[in-house]
Amino acid sequence: MRIPFVKMHGLGNDFVILDSRERDLPTLPAEAIAALADRRTGIGCDQLVRLETSGSAAADFRMRIFNADGGEVGACGNASRAVALLHGTPARIETDGGIISVRPSDGGIAVDIGAPRFAWDAVPLAYAMDTLAMPVAWGNLEKPAAVNVGNPHAVFFVDRQEEIRLEDLGPEIENDPLFPERINVNVATVTDRATIALRVWERGAGLTRACGTGACATAVAAMRRRLVDHDVTVNLPGGALRIEWAGDGQITMSGPAQESFRGEFALQDYL
Known part of the structure; x- marks a missing residue:
């Protein structure tokens, strides 16, 4: 099976984006994501991003983010700007870190990423301490x-x-x-x-x-x-x-994003 992708970056933080909103794409295991992210033998990226339909009425679609080691994370500001550029219009995006809003701006793309959390168990830390100046x-x-x-x-x-x-x-x-x-x-x-x-x-x-x-x-x-x-x-x-x-x-982040190239890969080459 050959899977289409878009390679994008925000200030050099680069992503392989898989869009499964209108085409059913398989879920990649962690080892395949790590192999794709390898800059010598794969496509090369900091994160792999998967776009999906959202189950939330409050969001236009869902974004899932996987680091280069294959582990899934809740949010990525630069990836949000890249996805916003790819989507082309203002949108509300469901992420594991919450729903964010994106829109074009004079600085490229503006992202409202939500409110910061400071409680020790929301970071999270292993035990309670002052999160403004941790005694470590x-x-x-x-x-x-x-x-x-x-x-x-x-x-x-x-x-x-x-x-x-x-x-x-x-x-x-x-x-x-x-x-x-x-x-x-x-x-x-x-x-x-x-x-x-x-x-x-x-x-x-x-x-x-x-x-x-x-x-x-x-x-x-x-x-x-x-x-x-x-x-x-x-x-x-x-x-x-x-x-x-x-x-x-909410925190608002503004900055550029850019498409690098498009292509496709054979999934069996990375399993």
Whole structure:
């Protein structure tokens, strides 16, 4: 069986998108997703995204997101923008992290990703603690903020984020028993009241050029600590995202997305 796909990216965070809304496509096992994501022997991607019809009257369709290791996650901001571009019109999308709204904007695509959650058991953490400044450390990274924006994030604020060896500390923090569902790891430097520089170790994917939910989590954490104002630009290795949050209600993320190419693959080649 040959399966059609669309390859897209948001600031270099790239996706293989399978659209099963009008054509019945098989559900891929984790090992096939991991094989497709391999950049040497597969198509190559950070996440595989599957579009399905939604069982909710509140949503136009459903989006499922699988990391490069085959594990399913609740949300991906950059994938949301890519799917919005592919869909072409404003939409409400059901995800495992909740229903989100997408629409065209001056900055490309705007995504209302929902309200952040700060309770320790909503992140989730293994036990109760202050999520604004957690009393924990790994190497020279300490006192992170924790927030769930459809998936869990730990945010570390440092003087020079580019000097942090995230490729070493990222896997250690991601898999710490403190995080029962693992964690996305963000290291950020506040440049001024309207600008943040950020790098992200994404659970199940590793270092990534951009992470939309990571940008949202980092911006919200910085706002809660009163380090920035409520409308900020987050600069990632792949480019910039605009994040707005009034302190309650939904986070709005705006930024570009782009189609790379289309093709098809034989499923048996990846099983």
